[in-house]
Amino acid sequence: MAHYQKKKAVILLQDGTLFWGKSTGLEGEATGEVCFNTGMTGYQEIFTDPSYLGQIMVTTNAHIGNYGVKADEVESEGIKIAGLVCKNFSEYKSRPSADGSLYDYFDDQNKLIISDVDTRALVRHIRDKGAMNAIISTNTEDIDKLKQKLSEVPSMEGLELSSKVSTKEAFDYGEENGDVKIAVLDLGVKLNILRNFAKRGASMRVFPMTTSFEEMMEWNPDGLFVTNGPGDPAAMMNTVKVVKQMIDSVLPVFGICMGHQLIAQAMGLSTYKMFNGHRGINHPVKNLLTGKGEITTQNHGFAVKMEDVEASETVELTHIHLNDNTPAGIRIKDKPVFSVQYHPEAYPGPHDSSYLFDDFINLINTHKK
Numbered sequence: 001m002a003h004y005q006k007k008k009a010v011i012l013l014q015d016g017t018l019f020w021g022k023s024t025g026l027e028g029e030a031t032g033e034v035c036f037n038t039g040m041t042g043y044q045e046i047f048t049d050p051s052y053l054g055q056i057m058v059t060t061n062a063h064i065g066n067y068g069v070k071a072d073e074v075e076s077e078g079i080k081i082a083g084l085v086c087k088n089f090s091e092y093k094s095r096p097s098a099d100g101s102l103y104d105y106f107d108d109q110n111k112l113i114i115s116d117v118d119t120r121a122l123v124r125h126i127r128d129k130g131a132m133n134a135i136i137s138t139n140t141e142d143i144d145k146l147k148q149k150l151s152e153v154p155s156m157e158g159l160e161l162s163s164k165v166s167t168k169e170a171f172d173y174g175e176e177n178g179d180v181k182i183a184v185l186d187l188g189v190k191l192n193i194l195r196n197f198a199k200r201g202a203s204m205r206v207f208p209m210t211t212s213f214e215e216m217m218e219w220n221p222d223g224l225f226v227t228n229g230p231g232d233p234a235a236m237m238n239t240v241k242v243v244k245q246m247i248d249s250v251l252p253v254f255g256i257c258m259g260h261q262l263i264a265q266a267m268g269l270s271t272y273k274m275f276n277g278h279r280g281i282n283h284p285v286k287n288l289l290t291g292k293g294e295i296t297t298q299n300h301g302f303a304v305k306m307e308d309v310e311a312s313e314t315v316e317l318t319h320i321h322l323n324d325n326t327p328a329g330i331r332i333k334d335k336p337v338f339s340v341q342y343h344p345e346a347y348p349g350p351h352d353s354s355y356l357f358d359d360f361i362n363l364i365n366t367h368k369k
């Protein structure tokens with residue numbers, strides 16, 4: 001028990017509520033919007049998902065850390081969450097194939113974990129009161145100072161964060177001379193999306209978010225993809241303009257999560273901040289085109305306005321979230337363009353929705369003929 005000091009730690013919420021916990025041995029402070037993920041597995045993939053940039057993650061699974069970390073179970077090159085709040089933290093790993101412990105992983109990247117928090121009560125509180133900012137700290141003496149620091153944290157609403165995680169240089173991924181060429185507009189891509197296209201024989205070029213439409217087209221792609229990403233989609237007007245050009249090209253376009261929200265915006269629909277986002281691996285969605293249900297992975301705090309989808313003459317609702325009837329997927333009526341609010345790459349999560357990658361590749365192939 002070298003690190004496990006069991007000193008006090010705290011999470012202070014924007015509405016003034018305090019939840020006490022224990023230090024895991026890692027010391028410090030972290031601020032951001034507090035959110036919870038109900039997935040029972042896949043913590044490393046969640047912590048490295050760029051869409052979580054700047055968020056304090058509360059895990060509802062009772063045990064975190066017990067299976068350690070593995071170099072290839074990542075969605076980006078490092079931890080993207082601002083900090084972690086959990087119930088039982090294990091600094092020891094019990095998986096023969098693990099490369100290291102979660103403790104060392106966080107320690108090396110200078111990130112904070114606090115444990116022994118009543119995460120059920122905390123999640124119920126956030127669920128009742130809605131999304132809000134929080135500060136976690138192992139310096140628990142001066143709560144007023146924490147309140148002061150918390151008051152300076154910007155609201156997630158209106159925040160553009162993709163520029164912090166988008167690639168700085170374009171890079172190639174997948175097959176060298178694949179059957180189809182997909183240009184990826186990177187707003188903070190999860191690697192498993194690229195792995196899914198690669199598995200289907202695609203060549204990709206991943207472009208920084210500041211790339212112009214013309215620059216992407218110079219590569220001569222067969223299809224265009226808009227990625228997931230952190231922050232408020234309403235704060236990305238420049239990117240929406242590029243996405244509009246992508247839609248207006250004759251090429252097939254696919255968008256996931258942030259990509260979906262930006263495609264909707266480019267079609268004149270608006271997005272809004274949800275009272276509570278969807279974050280987990282068991283969210284029920286109905287595919288309205290086939291009538292089939294899908295259990296999906298989700299991670300979003302914003303959504304496209306349902307009234308706008310219903311009122312649109314050009315956009316058609318293709319998928320609906322069955323818990324709260326929010327739009328889960330759309331397509332453009334007279335164009336080869338579609339998008340989903342959830343995560344078919346499902347890392348972690350069930351693979352019910354992986355057909356969407358096949359659909360996109362098929363759409364590209366049909367279009368090429």
Ligand SMILES: NC(=O)CC[C@H](N)C(=O)O
Nearest residue numbers: 228229257258300301302
């Ligand atoms: N995973 C994502 O792409 C998230 C999109 C956006 N940041 C949201 O929270 O809704």
